[in-house]
Amino acid sequence: MTTASAAALPPGLRSTFFEGLTAPEKKAVLAAARQERISPHQILQQEGDPAIRLWLLVTGRAAAYRLENGGGKLFLRWGVPGDAFGLATIVRAPARYLVTIEAVQEGSILAWDLPSCQALVLRCPSLSKAVNSVVANYLDGVIDELGARSFQTAEQRLARMLVLSARQLGRAGREGIELDLTNEQLAVTAHVSLFTATRKLSNWQDLGILKKHRGKIVLLSLSFFERISKDTWR
Amino acid sequence: MTTASAAALPPGLRSTFFEGLTAPEKKAVLAAARQERISPHQILQQEGDPAIRLWLLVTGRAAAYRLENGGGKLFLRWGVPGDAFGLATIVRAPARYLVTIEAVQEGSILAWDLPSCQALVLRCPSLSKAVNSVVANYLDGVIDELGARSFQTAEQRLARMLVLSARQLGRAGREGIELDLTNEQLAVTAHVSLFTATRKLSNWQDLGILKKHRGKIVLLSLSFFERISKDTWR
DNA sequence: CGACTGATTGACTGCCCTCAAATAGGGTGG
DNA sequence: CCACCCTATTTGAGGGCAGTCAATCAGTCG
Numbered sequence: 001m002t003t004a005s006a007a008a009l010p011p012g013l014r015s016t017f018f019e020g021l022t023a024p025e026k027k028a029v030l031a032a033a034r035q036e037r038i039s040p041h042q043i044l045q046q047e048g049d050p051a052i053r054l055w056l057l058v059t060g061r062a063a064a065y066r067l068e069n070g071g072g073k074l075f076l077r078w079g080v081p082g083d084a085f086g087l088a089t090i091v092r093a094p095a096r097y098l099v100t101i102e103a104v105q106e107g108s109i110l111a112w113d114l115p116s117c118q119a120l121v122l123r124c125p126s127l128s129k130a131v132n133s134v135v136a137n138y139l140d141g142v143i144d145e146l147g148a149r150s151f152q153t154a155e156q157r158l159a160r161m162l163v164l165s166a167r168q169l170g171r172a173g174r175e176g177i178e179l180d181l182t183n184e185q186l187a188v189t190a191h192v193s194l195f196t197a198t199r200k201l202s203n204w205q206d207l208g209i210l211k212k213h214r215g216k217i218v219l220l221s222l223s224f225f226e227r228i229s230k231d232t233w234r
Numbered sequence: 235m236t237t238a239s240a241a242a243l244p245p246g247l248r249s250t251f252f253e254g255l256t257a258p259e260k261k262a263v264l265a266a267a268r269q270e271r272i273s274p275h276q277i278l279q280q281e282g283d284p285a286i287r288l289w290l291l292v293t294g295r296a297a298a299y300r301l302e303n304g305g306g307k308l309f310l311r312w313g314v315p316g317d318a319f320g321l322a323t324i325v326r327a328p329a330r331y332l333v334t335i336e337a338v339q340e341g342s343i344l345a346w347d348l349p350s351c352q353a354l355v356l357r358c359p360s361l362s363k364a365v366n367s368v369v370a371n372y373l374d375g376v377i378d379e380l381g382a383r384s385f386q387t388a389e390q391r392l393a394r395m396l397v398l399s400a401r402q403l404g405r406a407g408r409e410g411i412e413l414d415l416t417n418e419q420l421a422v423t424a425h426v427s428l429f430t431a432t433r434k435l436s437n438w439q440d441l442g443i444l445k446k447h448r449g450k451i452v453l454l455s456l457s458f459f460e461r462i463s464k465d466t467w468r
Numbered sequence: 469c470g471a472c473t474g475a476t477t478g479a480c481t482g483c484c485c486t487c488a489a490a491t492a493g494g495g496t497g498g
Numbered sequence: 499c500c501a502c503c504c505t506a507t508t509t510g511a512g513g514g515c516a517g518t519c520a521a522t523c524a525g526t527c528g
Contacts, residue, residue, distance in 0.1 A: 070466040074381045091366045132325045142376045147308045149383050232304040
């Protein structure tokens, strides 16, 4: 599993994680990292386990969720290349992971173990700032999600999640923004039943603002869905 | 408004905020603080405003919420004596408040302005750790809340919120744990309509596990409500 | 051409919200 | 002490959003 340390970051990868680091600092951080390959369904970290490593998704896709006591999964967010996880490792020394993260595609990560983290934080103070910033963003995002689930209808949550997913996962295609999502995945992320997801997608396809293929959604324009998700109509 | 600096902390106030500080450090932190009185409906910080001060609730009660674009308030949590807010001030230097906090009772706070914060963080590294810890707790709490609103019924959310509120606001009374909460406040915090809150409270009173007075709820035993809120019944 | 996974559609159900209206507690001023 | 007011609380009736269940259809891959 664990392979050689990474000398250089894949080109084109942008991460808030490295912002504020000088070139030599960045080099030191990369030198301390171990690269690993990941496969679908692989659990990259499990909530409750001791937080002993911080890692960065380099390629692929991951899902962050929390297990509820009924056995259900509370979806929290997608992880895409450049996203950092296991931040508890740095944020408070002896900690446990707050959420579970599972790979949903083939890909790779860069990981730092606990001693490396501590050494790097001492060497690069800006690293600590970056981590705090990421945590604050997560908090902000979760609060937004709470608002969505509290005040928005199923249709609005679907539209909202399409917008968010498009920004994270979307590829620019011939006809619009292409998303590799099954109806079920969208349903889970928007916290809507599979059937209402299907029905709304059908509606939108009939309206011509969307095209569906198996496991794929093409949004002709984001603005439609932004409008739907924000409309307060009273 | 702003009054003399606080030489000593009110006795009996326990805050995670001061854990890990040595006695002289704690003295320095207190010396840099300004004490202020707060009154109901006073906005202590407003989401979106620049985060220019960190503060600690000393006495009284506050409500943290976020304003939704429909004009509604998304309740997030109660603030009770010992709770720290405005953490964005420390966590990432030029930041804005994530949430709005409003006083709901008479009380007082200790506040540190931005320069003081920066000086204190340099002087007391453990302060930074404490702040991170508090932020992580908030994140954990919000995720829990998201789970509750996603998977629990109105009844379960009410029971859960009674338990949480009891731990934060509850006083030990003759007949049980006393809570100063109106039906409407409970309804808002559990994200349930005022009417279903009233109905469930009536049910529970009929069952004899609860007593109601105007603006006050007395729980005879927490375990009943813990069971209700956790029951997954399938 | 099966077999499997993903998508679709219709019928039904139920939780909980909305709205309307009445009741009760608690303080105030006369 | 009583009249009054304002807020908190209670109760009932009705309805809608969206979830559940069952069955069928479609796309992909061996």
